[in-house]
Amino acid sequence: MLNIDGSFGEGGGQILRSSLALAMMTAQPFRITNIRSKREKSGLMRQHLTAVSAAATICHARVTGAAMHSTELTFEPGSVEPGNYTFAIGTAGSTTLVLQTVLPPLLTARDKSTLTLSGGTHNPLAPPYDFLARTYLPQIERMGPKVTATLERTGFAPGGGGQLRIEIEPVAKLAGFELLERGPIPHRAARVLIANLPRSIGERERRVIHKKLGWDECLTQVEERRDTVGPGNVVLLEIGSEHVVEVFSGFGSRGTSAESVAEQAVDMARVYLASDVPVGEFLADQLLLPLAVAGKGAFRTVPLSRHSTTHVELIGRFLDVQVTSERASSTSHVVQIG
16 A cells, blocks of 8 residues: 655645545555645635545445545555546536546546536636646646536535536557647637626726737727526636647635736736746646656646645656656756656
8 A cells, every 4th residue: 555645846726636636547555644734724624525526436446534624544446447437526616627537537447427516616726627628628628538517506606516527538548648749829708707706806907907918909808607596706817829729717605806806817827828838837747647647748838836846746656657847948848758
């Protein structure tokens, strides 16, 4: 049984989520201690418990320590069972982070699966649904599976109430790929989502995007959502190059001005554009695990974050695959897998 210290590296929830995914794919049991020890509220929260429960259900695992605020967990996986599953977080916890746990093993299961996940769909510090649908899943489909995501209800924090539906057509083995050049950028778009808040907030954010990025106003739109149980606001910037669409987001919160929310997304988009890489910081982190499972691949990105270097170290505990990152220029690195 692998012993994992959840306090190493960035010490957050991804150590647990990726350990669960990799355990299911390798049939390797593990014990993790010091779960989320570097977070203000350490241990398992509702979102993490949902991920553990979902993983255990899908592979008939034996689990000990799955309780609120627990800092230790043992997970002994069985065989992955495709099927139709519904998992509810019960709070505004991120559905996309729960998906991050259970999607990888279902990509190579023996039959199709459908997942219905309820909770938050647009959360700070988590990939929003739009990143999932527009950025991450198209890259997963390059590896062979077909994955269709549908946003059935929008859920912001703290109200939650959102729902995603994910349909998965698996393959026997994931295929690696290379993504080294950005190429031309024919697509730019900005969307501002507003729920149960004055439309004027979205218009102010739209003006910031126009001013700071110089994008024509026809490329930006404000969408008022009527399907949420509470208020919410997110700015979403899409930059589409030859092989990838990157999505950058800024989330509204109480006490934060509309202008500051827009500037969060604008600043990330500017860093990406200046780097001339195809793969942004967050997509780089998301690609590491599936490409490592495939056993080969390469992409050019910005220097890896602490989150990503922690991910690389964890992957090496489960898989016999080499992951290297070498500087290609002052703003870019090439990550090589295999």
